[in-house]
Ligand SMILES: Nc1ncnc2c1ncn2[C@@H]1O[C@H](COP(=O)(O)OP(=O)(O)OP(=O)(O)O)[C@@H](O)[C@H]1O
C-alpha cells in the first residue's frame with residue numbers, strides 16, 4: 616500500500632485548463648473523496664493518478680516514487696470506471712481472476728484469493744455466470760471485486776455507484792465502507808453526490824472549476840465551509856443563502872431586518888456592504904412566541920415521514936426572483952401554502968459570505 620501525493624498538478628487541453636495547481640496528499644490506507652459539480656476536473660485528477668492522462672505541470676508521487684513518467688500498468692493502481700466494463704465472454708470467476716492471471720500469480724493461489732473477495736462482496740454464488748446474466752448491482756460488485764482481488768497499492772473509483780438505483784446505491788455504499796475497513800487500501804473516490812462524500816470520506820476535497828475549494832473532514836467542512844460554493848454544495852437540503860446588506864449592526868434582507876449575532880460585533884464591514892447570509896435548514900424554526908426574525912410565505916410543504924420540509928419565499932421582495940428559505944420541522948407541523956410564517960433563526964449558526972467573491976467573512980475561524 617502507499618500514500619498518494621499531488622504537488623501543484625495542472626492539466627491543460629489545448630488552450631483550456633481542466634485542473635490547476637492541485638496539491639494534496641492521501642496518507643497510506645485512507646479513503647479520500649473528490650467531490651464537485653460536473654466538469655470541475657474530478658475524473659481528470661483520477662486519470663492523472665492512474666497514469667491514463669499525462670500532467671502538463673506538477674509532480675505526482677505514489678509512495679516515495681515520482682511517477683510522472685511511469686506508465687499506467689507499472690503504477691500498481693486499480694481503477695473502477697463508471698461504466699465498469701466487465702469482459703462479457705468471461706464468467707464472474709474469470710473476470711475476478713483476470714488481473715491476477717495477467718500478473719502471473721501462481722494459479723493455485725488465485726482460486727483462494729478470488730473466493731475470499733467474492734464472499735466479502737456477496738457474489739460467491741454467481742461465479743459461473745456471465746456478466747449479461749447479472750443485475751447492474753451485481754456487475755458493479757464484480758467490477759469492484761476484480762479491482763480488489765489484485766490487491767493494488769491504490770484504489771481509484773470514478774462514480775462507481777452512479778448506475779445503481781437508490782436502494783442498491785445505499786447498500787453498495789455501506790458495503791464499500793465495510794470493504795475499506797477490511798482491506799485498508801488507499802482509496803481516491805470521485806463523486807458528485809454529497810451524501811456519498813459525507814458518508815465515505817476520511818477527508819473530502821471539494822473542487823470547482825478545476826481548483827480546490829476546501830479540504831477537510833466531512834463534519835468540519837459541513838460546519839465551516841470556506842466559501843459560498845462549498846456551503847451550497849454539501850448538505851441536503853442545501854444551506855439557505857440570502858442576499859443582504861449590513862447597516863447599523865443589522866442585516867437588511869429585502870424589507871426585513873435580522874440582528875447581527877452578538878459575537879459578530881467586532882466585524883467592521885464597510886457600511887452598506889452587500890453580503891450573502893447562510894443558514895442551514897435545520898437551524899431555522901417556526902417562531903413560537905411573539906418574537907421572530909424573518910417572515911416567509913409558504914410555497915411548498917413536503918412531508919417525509921420523520922420530518923417535514925417547508926419552502927417559503929420572502930414577501931414583498933424588491934426583486935424579480937423572490938428569495939427562498941427552506942426549513943426542516945417535525946412531522947406534525949403542517950402549514951398551508953400561502954400561509955405567512957414567522958421564523959426564528961439560530962443566530963449562532965449564521966454564516967456571512969462576501970457576496971462577490973463568495974469567501975466566508977464570519978465565523979472568523
Ligand atoms: N480529452 C479532453 N479534451 C479536452 N477537454 C477535456 C478533456 N477531458 C476533459 N476535458 C475538460 O476538462 C474539464 C474537467 O473534466 P472532467 O472529466 O475531469 O470533469 P468531472 O469533474 O469528472 O465531470 P463529471 O462529473 O461530469 O464527470 C471539463 O471542462 C472537460 O470538458
Ligand SMILES: [Mg+2]
Nearest residue numbers: 657658659773
Ligand atoms: Mg467525471
